[in-house]
Amino acid sequence: MEKNIPSISESEWEIMNVLWDKAPQTANDIILSLQESTDWKPKTIRTLLDRLVQKDVVGVNKDLRIYTFYPLYTQEKCQRAETESFIKRIYGGTLKSMLVQFIQEDTLSEDDINELRFILNKKPKKQ
Amino acid sequence: MEKNIPSISESEWEIMNVLWDKAPQTANDIILSLQESTDWKPKTIRTLLDRLVQKDVVGVNKDLRIYTFYPLYTQEKCQRAETESFIKRIYGGTLKSMLVQFIQEDTLSEDDINELRFILNKKPKKQ
DNA sequence: AGTATAGTATTACATACGTAATCAAATAAA
DNA sequence: TTTATTTGATTACGTATGTAATACTATACT
Numbered sequence: 001m002e003k004n005i006p007s008i009s010e011s012e013w014e015i016m017n018v019l020w021d022k023a024p025q026t027a028n029d030i031i032l033s034l035q036e037s038t039d040w041k042p043k044t045i046r047t048l049l050d051r052l053v054q055k056d057v058v059g060v061n062k063d064l065r066i067y068t069f070y071p072l073y074t075q076e077k078c079q080r081a082e083t084e085s086f087i088k089r090i091y092g093g094t095l096k097s098m099l100v101q102f103i104q105e106d107t108l109s110e111d112d113i114n115e116l117r118f119i120l121n122k123k124p125k126k127q
Numbered sequence: 128m129e130k131n132i133p134s135i136s137e138s139e140w141e142i143m144n145v146l147w148d149k150a151p152q153t154a155n156d157i158i159l160s161l162q163e164s165t166d167w168k169p170k171t172i173r174t175l176l177d178r179l180v181q182k183d184v185v186g187v188n189k190d191l192r193i194y195t196f197y198p199l200y201t202q203e204k205c206q207r208a209e210t211e212s213f214i215k216r217i218y219g220g221t222l223k224s225m226l227v228q229f230i231q232e233d234t235l236s237e238d239d240i241n242e243l244r245f246i247l248n249k250k251p252k253k254q
Numbered sequence: 255a256g257t258a259t260a261g262t263a264t265t266a267c268a269t270a271c272g273t274a275a276t277c278a279a280a281t282a283a284a
Numbered sequence: 285t286t287t288a289t290t291t292g293a294t295t296a297c298g299t300a301t302g303t304a305a306t307a308c309t310a311t312a313c314t
Binding site: 153192193 | 260
């Protein structure tokens with residue numbers, strides 16, 4: 001029984017990325033990390049973090065006075081969930097249809113394409 | 128000078144898909160289409176349509192008493208814009224990183240992979 | 255002509271999200 | 285010990301979104 005991953009908003013993803021990079025972290029750790037990449041006020045970051053906790057996407061350890069936070073789902077799981085709903089919404093359901101478009105519209109460089117060929121070929125055949 | 132495409136919400140995408148399928152259409156046409164795939168009330172659909180008009184993603188022809196609506200951007204353009212921001216947010220910017228994950232995690236069937244190989248190989252080499 | 259009906263326009267209301275500020279409690283510093 | 289500082293909890297407020305309902309207006313029918 002896979003439980004549905006709650007939806008993570010754009011800003012919340014920034015927080016998650018910091019936590020996936022390293023966990024657990026205190027709110028202050030996270031604030032310091034994000035101060036480099038965003039111009040959010042500490043209070044803002046704290047709010048986002050609290051919301052992730054409410055959504056049960058982030059867990060809190062309250063044993064010490066200064067709490068520490070950690071992700072409750074792996075990055076891969078969240079990426080996959082987002083991607084599936086994204087592709088369904090935007091491309092009518094198939095990753096392939098998206099790829100076809102990207103390949104055909106020259107979004108991918110020749111190098112990218114070669115690398116993809118390589119990855120696809122490396123992938124072992126099932127039997 | 129490319130103008131930025133306004134962001135289209137999840138529900139609004141449903142409307143857009145109907146309009147991309149065929150345009151122009153009256154509000155009623157759209158309502159009928161969506162009544163098959165959703166359980167939205169006509170008024171709801173009308174609201175979504177109006178919002179798309181406000182956002183300048185959909186145009187209206189008011190020459191006749193019963194308006195007709197049509198998309199102001201191609202589906203490809205909107206897909207691409209969404210996809211770029213999506214990939215940046217979720218995968219740190221590269222389509223490739225997403226693909227690698229999907230290929231490695233067996234999300235794609237063997238058939239899909241073969242089809243991708245085919246598409247990639249069909250793609251003419253630039254020079 | 256009067257009324258039902260179909261479109262359009264306006265208004266509504268709860269929840270999510272972006273972006274914080276204020277309030278309270280506990281610890282650290284003076 | 286009194287006070288400043290840090291951390292956590294609660295509250296705020298505008299815009300977007302989901303999901304409509306109500307009000308107005310112009311045809312269509314009786």
